[in-house]
Amino acid sequence: xxxxxxxxxxxxxxxxxxxxxxxxxxxxxxxxxxxxxxxxxxxxxxxxxxxxxxxxxxxxxxxxxxxxxxxxxxxxxxxxxxxxxxxxxxxxxxxxxxxxxxxxxxxxxxxxxxxxxxxxxxxxxxxxxxxxxxxxxxxxxxxxxxxxxxxxxxxxxxxxxxxxxxxxxxxxxxxxxxxxxxxxxxxxxxxxxxxxxxxxxxxxxxxxxxxxxxxxxxxxxxxxxxxxxxxxxxxxxxxxxxxxxxxxxxxxxxxxxxxxxxxxxxxxxxxxxxxxxxxxxxxxxxxxxxxxxxxxxxxxxxxxxxxxxxxxxxxxxxxxxxxxxxxxxxx
Amino acid sequence: xxxxxxxxxxxxxxxxxxxxxxxxxxxxxxxxxxxxxxxxxxxxxxxxxxxxxxxxxxxxxxxxxxxxxxxxxxxxxxxxxxxxxxxxxxxxxxxxxxxxxxxxxxxxxxxxxxxxxxxxxxxxxxxxxxxxxxxxxxxxxxxxxxxxxxxxxxxxxxxxxxxxxxxxxxxxxxxxxxxxxxxxxxxxxxxxxxxxxxxxxxxxxxxxxxxxxxxxxxxxxxxxxxxxxxxxxxxxxxxxxxxxxxxxxxxxxxxxxxxxxxxxxxxxxxxxxxxxxxxxxxxxxxxxxxxxxxxxxxxxxxxxxxxxxxxxxxxxxxxxxxxxxxxx
Numbered sequence: 260x261x262x263x264x265x266x267x268x269x270x271x272x273x274x275x276x277x278x279x280x281x282x283x284x285x286x287x288x289x290x291x292x293x294x295x296x297x298x299x300x301x302x303x304x305x306x307x308x309x310x311x312x313x314x315x316x317x318x319x320x321x322x323x324x325x326x327x328x329x330x331x332x333x334x335x336x337x338x339x340x341x342x343x344x345x346x347x348x349x350x351x352x353x354x355x356x357x358x359x360x361x362x363x364x365x366x367x368x369x370x371x372x373x374x375x376x377x378x379x380x381x382x383x384x385x386x387x388x389x390x391x392x393x394x395x396x397x398x399x400x401x402x403x404x405x406x407x408x409x410x411x412x413x414x415x416x417x418x419x420x421x422x423x424x425x426x427x428x429x430x431x432x433x434x435x436x437x438x439x440x441x442x443x444x445x446x447x448x449x450x451x452x453x454x455x456x457x458x459x460x461x462x463x464x465x466x467x468x469x470x471x472x473x474x475x476x477x478x479x480x481x482x483x484x485x486x487x488x489x490x491x492x493x494x495x496x497x498x499x500x501x502x503x504x505x506x507x508x509x510x511x512x513x514x515x516x517x518x519x520x521x522x523x524x525x526x527x528x529x530x531x532x533x534x535x536x537x538x539x540x541x542x543x544x545x546x547x548x549x550x551x552x553x554x555x556x557x558x559x560x561x562x563x564x565x566x567x568x569x570x571x572x573x574x575x576x577x578x579x580x581x582x583x584x585x586x587x588x589x590x
Numbered sequence: 591x592x593x594x595x596x597x598x599x600x601x602x603x604x605x606x607x608x609x610x611x612x613x614x615x616x617x618x619x620x621x622x623x624x625x626x627x628x629x630x631x632x633x634x635x636x637x638x639x640x641x642x643x644x645x646x647x648x649x650x651x652x653x654x655x656x657x658x659x660x661x662x663x664x665x666x667x668x669x670x671x672x673x674x675x676x677x678x679x680x681x682x683x684x685x686x687x688x689x690x691x692x693x694x695x696x697x698x699x700x701x702x703x704x705x706x707x708x709x710x711x712x713x714x715x716x717x718x719x720x721x722x723x724x725x726x727x728x729x730x731x732x733x734x735x736x737x738x739x740x741x742x743x744x745x746x747x748x749x750x751x752x753x754x755x756x757x758x759x760x761x762x763x764x765x766x767x768x769x770x771x772x773x774x775x776x777x778x779x780x781x782x783x784x785x786x787x788x789x790x791x792x793x794x795x796x797x798x799x800x801x802x803x804x805x806x807x808x809x810x811x812x813x814x815x816x817x818x819x820x821x822x823x824x825x826x827x828x829x830x831x832x833x834x835x836x837x838x839x840x841x842x843x844x845x846x847x848x849x850x851x852x853x854x855x856x857x858x859x860x861x862x863x864x865x866x867x868x869x870x871x872x873x874x875x876x877x878x879x880x881x882x883x884x885x886x887x888x889x890x891x892x893x894x895x896x897x898x899x900x901x902x903x904x905x906x907x908x909x910x911x912x913x914x915x916x917x918x
Contacts (some may be wrong), residue, residue: 298776411864431827441639442803443861445848449861468777471849512781514806516833516848523810527780529746531781 264289264345264429264462266308270308270322270332272302279533281486282322284560287430292456292463294494296470296509302486303466309430311347314337345375348423351400352435354415358407365403368422375426390421390512393458395451413444417451424455430462435449437472449475470513474498482506485531485541488560492567502567502574504546540572548573592879593666594627595797596651596765597686600660602623607869618869620646620819623660625895630796631795631826635812635829637805637844639865640831643821643901644801648767651799652684653677654754664765682712685758689770691750695742701753702728709758732786748779752786759790766791767799772807803849807831814901817841817877821869823895829900838904839881883908 265287272280280302291557303426308314310324312331326342330438331518343349351357357368368387372378378386385402391399394417395496397513407415416436423431433452437445453476467473467556473480480497482490482505511524528545531537537544543553552572560570598893601624606615621643628634636644644746649655651662653669654784659700662669665682670676687707688694695704706724715723726734731752742750751771758766771787784807791798800811808815817825817840836842846859863880866872872879878888887907895905 298778413864441865442805442844442847443639444864446849446858446860449849469849470777470851474851475849509777510851512778513851514781514784514810516806516809516845516850520810520830523781523785526778527782527786529748529779530776 262289264321265308266325267306268323268325270309271316271320271326272305273319277534279486280309281489285488287462287464289429290460290462291458291479292465292477294473294480295464295466295483296468296473296480297483298324298468300485300530300533301483303483304434306483307349307464307466309433310348310430313343332490333558344423344426344428346426346428347432348426348428348449349432349434350412350419350423350436351542352438353529354412354419354439355407357419358415360407362403363406364410364418368418368425371422371425387425390424391418393424393455394418394421395447396421399576413440416440416448419563420448421453424459427459427551428461430464431456432464432466434466435468436465438467438469445472446523449504453477456570470509482509486535487541487570488532489570490568491541491560494567496522496567500575500577502550502563503571504573504575505542507575508545538573538575540570548575593629594663595630595665597627598660599625599661599663600651601647601657601662602659603643603650603655608867616869619871620868621650621657624818624823626800626816626820626823626826627642628765631791632814633791633800633812634799635808635815636799636818637803637808637815638818639803641865641868642818643868644818645769647818648686648769649803651765652686652767654679654686654759654883667856679712681723682708682761683763684712684765685761685763686754687751687758687768687771688764689773689833691747691754691774692742694754695750697742699734700739700741705753705757705760708757712761712780714761720804724758727760728753730759730790731756732782742896747780748775748868749785751775751783755783755787755790758792759796763796763887764792765797767797767801767862769801770803771800773802773804773866780807783914787811805844817844819832820866820871822876823903824877824894824906825894827899829868837898838906839883839907839908841904876904878899 263286267285269281270280271278283306297303307359309320320332322332323330326346330468331339331342365387368390369383372383372386385398388399389405396402396417410418437448440448449472465473465477477492477494481488482503484505492505497506501510505539509525512526514523526545531541537556540558542550550573558570558572560568563569596769601621603726605618605620605623607618608615619752624647636647638644646655649845650657664693665754670680702724705727706720707721709723728738733749733752772783775783788811802808812829815829817821819840825841831844832841838846843859843861874890875888875893878884885908893905895903898904898909
C-alpha cells in the first residue's frame with residue numbers, strides 16, 4: 260500500500276490553450292493537514308478541481324493524479340464519483356450557493372448518506388442528525404426540516420462540512436471555507452475543522468489566501484504563484500524563515516495586529532496575466548532580488564534541508580540573519 | 591483639542607423589513623443612537639461584523655441615508671437634506687469609496703473621463719485645466735499616464751480601486767468615507783492601496799472614516815477605532831490602545847479571533863453563537879447571549895457608552911472605570 264493518500268505528478272491544466280497550471284507535484288499523506296496559499300489566479304483551486312475531474316470540458320488536464328495508488332486522471336465517471344465525496348470531499352467558499360435552496364437541509368444530508376453509505380430511512384436520519392450535532396448545529400432535531408435560507412452563513416458552512424463528512428472521506432479539501440464569514444464565526448469554523456480532524460483522523464487540504472488562517476489549521480504549507488509551487492515546507496520553517504522572496508513578500512504585506520504600527524511593505528506590481536507570463540521566473544518582474552538568470556531560466560522546485568522545497572535562483576539569505584533582522588525590527 | 595470636522599449625535603436609522611411575502615413589516619434598528627466625531631486629518635476606523643450597521647452609519651454621515659433622529663454637523667453646520675442643491679454642493683467636500691470598484695465605475699467610460707467627472711459636476715477649474723488635473727490625480731494614486739484611456743475592465747482590481755480613489759479625490763474633499771476599500775483585493779495589492787491611502791491622507795490632511803471588518807487593516811489605517819455591535823458603538827479608543835488592551839468582551843473576542851501568521855490555534859477566546867438578528871434584538875445588552883462574563887444586570891438593562899479612561903469609552907456594565915475616575 261502506498262504511503263501517500265493522494266499523489267499529484269506533473270499536473271498541468273490549460274483553458275483554451277492558455278496554460279494556467281504548469282506542472283504541480285504534490286503529495287498528501289494520510290491524516291496530514293496541508294495548506295495551499297497564494298493570491299487569486301495562482302491556481303490553488305484549479306489544482307484540486309482538476310484532480311477531482313471537476314473542471315469544465317474546455318479545460319485540458321494532463322499529468323497524473325493517484326489516489327491510493329490508483330490513477331484517476333481521465334478515469335471513467337463512475338470511478339471518479341466513487342472517489343469524490345466517498346474518498347475525497349470538497350467544500351467551497353460560498354456555502355449558500357453549494358446547498359440546494361429548494362430542498363430541506365436534512366434531506367440533502369440524507370441524500371449524501373444514501374449515495375455513499377447506502378443508508379436509508381430512519382438510519383439515514385439518525386446519522387444525519389449525528390453529523391449535524393458533530394458540526395455544532397444547535398437543536399439539530401428541530402432544524403432538520405429547515406431550508407438553507409433559514410440558516411446563517413456560518414451555519415450553512417457547518418452544514419456543508421456535515422455533508423462532506425457524510426461519505427466518511429479520507430481527505431477533506433476546504434477551498435477558502437472561511438473567507439465569506441465574519442471574524443468571530445471564522446474562528447469558530449477553524450476551530451471546528453481542527454477538532455473534526457482530530458476526531459476522524461482524516462487528511463485535510465486547506466486552500467486559502469489568509470496566511471493567518473492557514474497557520475492555525477495546517478502542518479505543512481505550499482506557496483503557489485502563477486500556476487507553480489514556489490516554496491513548500493512545515494509551518495514553522497516557512498513562517499520563521501521564508502526563503503522565497505514571494506513568500507517573504509506575502510508575510511511583509513500582511514498588516515500586524517501586535518507589535519508597533521508600521522508602514523506596510525507591499526509587493527510592487529501585479530500578478531501576471533497567464534496569457535503573457537514573463538520569461539524565466541514568473542515572479543522576477545516583481546522581485547527585489549531578481550538577477551539576470553531569473554529573467555531567462557525558470558527555476559525548478561529543488562529539495563532542501565529539513566524536507567523543504569524551493570524554486571528560486573536567488574533565495575532570501577539564511578534564517579539566522581533574517582531572524583535576527585526581524586528581532587531587531589521589534590526591539 | 592481641535593474641533594471636529596464632522597460630528598454625529600444620536601444617529602438612528604430604522605429600516606422596515608417585511609418577513610415573508612405577506613408578513614407584517616418589523617422595524618430594524620440598523621443604527622441605534624450613534625454619536626461620533628472626526629477631526630480634520632484624523633482617521634476613525636469602524637469595525638464590526640456584518641449587520642452591525644457600519645455601512646449604514648457611513649452613508650448616514652454623508653447624508654445619503656436620512657437619519658430618523660439625531661443629527662450630523664459638518665464644519666459646525668447641520669447637514670442639508672438629501673438631494674437639495676446645498677447638499678449636492680457639499681458633497682464635493684465629502685466623498686465615498688466603496689468596496690467593489692467595478693460596480694462603482696461606469697464600464698462604458700474611460701477612467702480618465704470618470705476621474706474628471708466630479709470636476710465637471712462641481713464646476714471646478716476651467717475646462718482646459720481639467721485634463722492636467724486628471725493627470726495629476728492619476729499620478730497621485732499611482733496610475734500610469736498611458737492608462738488614462740483604458741476602460742474599467744482592462745484594469746486589474748487594484749488599479750480600478752486606485753481609479754475610484756482618484757475620482758473621490760478630484761474635488762479636494764475634506765472627508766473621505768471608505769467602506770471596505772481593500773477587502774476585495776489580494777494581500778500584496780492591499781498593502782499597496784493601504785500605503786497609498788495613508789500617504790494621500792497625510793499630504794492632503796483629509797479626515798477619513800475607514801469602515802472594515804478586517805481588524806489588521808484598520809489597526810494600520812486608523813488613529814481611533816470604534817467597535818460596533820448591532821447598531822451601537824460598544825467601545826471606542828485610540829487604535830494603539832484598543833488592540834493592545836481591549837476592554838469590552840466583544841472587542842476582546844474580535845481581537846483574539848484574528849489569526850496571527852505563525853501562531854498555532856490556542857488560548858483564543860472563541861465566541862459561541864452568531865450575531866443576533868437586528869430585527870430581534872436581545873433585551874438589555876445586545877451582546878449578553880454571547881458574552882462569556884454576562885451577569886444578571888446585562889440581561890435587564892442596556893449599558894450606556896461611558897468614559898472608562900483617557901479618550902476612551904465603552905458600553906459594558908462590568909467594566910470599572912478603574913484607569914481614571916468617571917467624569918460625568
